Amino acid sequence: MTVLEDARAALATGPLCDSCLGRLFAERSFGLANGERGHALRVAVALEEDEPFEPEGDCWVCEGESDRVEWWAQQAATAVRGYEFDTYQVGTRVPPLLEENDTLLREDVGLEADTGEALKTELNREVGKRVGDLTGAEVEFGRPDVQFTLDLSTDEIEARVNSAFVYGRYRKLERDIPQTKWPCNDCNGTGMWQGDPCDGCDGTGYRYDESVEQLSAPPIVEAMDGEAATFHGAGREDVDALMLESGRPFVIEIDEPRTRDVDIEAIEAEVNDFADGKVEVEGLRLATHEMVERVKELDASKTYRMDVEFAEPVTDEALQIALSELEGTTIHQETPQRVSHRRADLTRTRDVYEASGELLDETHAEIRIHGAGGLYVKELVSSDEGRTEPSLAGLLGVGAVVTALDVVDVQGEDEPFADEEFFRES
Numbered sequence: 169m170t171v172l173e174d175a176r177a178a179l180a181t182g183p184l185c186d187s188c189l190g191r192l193f194a195e196r197s198f199g200l201a202n203g204e205r206g207h208a209l210r211v212a213v214a215l216e217e218d219e220p221f222e223p224e225g226d227c228w229v230c231e232g233e234s235d236r237v238e239w240w241a242q243q244a245a246t247a248v249r250g251y252e253f254d255t256y257q258v259g260t261r262v263p264p265l266l267e268e269n270d271t272l273l274r275e276d277v278g279l280e281a282d283t284g285e286a287l288k289t290e291l292n293r294e295v296g297k298r299v300g301d302l303t304g305a306e307v308e309f310g311r312p313d314v315q316f317t318l319d320l321s322t323d324e325i326e327a328r329v330n331s332a333f334v335y336g337r338y339r340k341l342e343r344d345i346p347q348t349k350w351p352c353n354d355c356n357g358t359g360m361w362q363g364d365p366c367d368g369c370d371g372t373g374y375r376y377d378e379s380v381e382q383l384s385a386p387p388i389v390e391a392m393d394g395e396a397a398t399f400h401g402a403g404r405e406d407v408d409a410l411m412l413e414s415g416r417p418f419v420i421e422i423d424e425p426r427t428r429d430v431d432i433e434a435i436e437a438e439v440n441d442f443a444d445g446k447v448e449v450e451g452l453r454l455a456t457h458e459m460v461e462r463v464k465e466l467d468a469s470k471t472y473r474m475d476v477e478f479a480e481p482v483t484d485e486a487l488q489i490a491l492s493e494l495e496g497t498t499i500h501q502e503t504p505q506r507v508s509h510r511r512a513d514l515t516r517t518r519d520v521y522e523a524s525g526e527l528l529d530e531t532h533a534e535i536r537i538h539g540a541g542g543l544y545v546k547e548l549v550s551s552d553e554g555r556t557e558p559s560l561a562g563l564l565g566v567g568a569v570v571t572a573l574d575v576v577d578v579q580g581e582d583e584p585f586a587d588e589e590f591f592r593e594s
């Protein structure tokens with residue numbers, strides 16, 4: 169059958185709109201809208217048969233939905249009024265009855281069931297184009313800032329405003345600050361105990377007054393006019409450990425931001441002002457959704473600074489020999505006793521990349537260890553009663569214990585966290 173014969177057969181099934189007629193031939197002649205294809209074929213059929221031209225009718229296939237793309241686009245633009253966004257995507261829920269009509273039309277014409285383009289695809293694209301014209305935003309199929317879903321059966325539009333993401337590195341300059349909000353165990357974070365404010369947390373619901381999250385996220389939520397924030401860290405240090413020097417990568421996720429076009433340097437200054445010297449952030453940049461998984465999953469090495477106390481006097485010469493023994497060595501560690509009640513007992517191996525330090529007096533030293541992620545450094549010093557081998561205590565033949573531990577660097581093992589692919593322009 170020729171195109172014209174197919175078109176004539178389609179028109180014989182009942183009144184059709186130009187779009188539904190044109191959709192049957194959507195693969196032909198790139199650069200035309202389906203409505204244009206349908207109109208041209210309708211004209212060609214009329215000319216060939218020398219019959220009076222009959223314009224498109226009340227379409228039995230889409231039941232008029234093809235004519236409503238402008239209305240849907242207006243609804244979409246209205247639904248997100250007040251929200252800034254650069255990218256969007258339009259999806260459509262087409263009622264089964266209308267999908268069935270597409271199948272019936274193709275059957276009646278004698279075409280394959282998947283010939284041409286489905287109503288859903290037509291609406292997604294045609295509404296999408298108009299939303300772009302109205303808002304100046306661009307279509308993105310991956311993870312757009314805004315996802316519209318048109319529901320033809322209810323005439324309702326759902327607009328989901330996706331999160332914005334801010335990447336940076338933080339330093340924690342005071343001890344006893346957890347990374348994220350830590351709900352009180354006594355009251356399960358409710359702040360109440362049998363009708364009274366909980367004693368365990370003075371009614372706050374949190375075990376600690378502050379966290380890195382609570383000290384950094386609020387100015388960002390405010391600047392982006394979002395609903396809430398979630399803090400994602402590249403691992404976390406102990407509550408009593410500091411995070412110093414180059415800091416630890418993190419992403420703050422802002423729910424439903426109304427503002428995305430922000431001055432990120434100004435926000436960084438606001439966060440540092442807000443955190444009042446307890447926490448500092450640097451290198452803030454707008455990031456993609458994928459950056460969350462990257463900071464959480466990328467294999468990272470850690471560098472620690474430790475205060476170490478020895479049970480007996482040690483010479484600097486012996487200390488230097490022991491540290492050089494550890495450097496570049498693979499360490500065998502049974503699960504430390506302090507965590508073995510939480511984790512299955514097993515032996516793991518981790519490499520020490522660098523080990524250095526100096527004796528402060530004959531029983532105290534300051535030590536730096538750069539090791540693979542998952543290395544238990546307190547046990548690397550103490551030997552954990554022989555469960556870590558080799559260890560500083562074992563090599564020295566002297567008891568050794570870590571009295572203070574700070575993290576000074578967190579770096580991707582094979583590549584840096586801050587890959588350009590994971591950033592957005594601000």
Ligand SMILES: [Zn+2]
Pocket residue numbers: 184185186187188189227228229230231232233234
């Ligand atoms: Zn139609």
Ligand SMILES: [Zn+2]
Pocket residue numbers: 352353354355356357358359360366367368369370371372373374
């Ligand atoms: Zn409580």
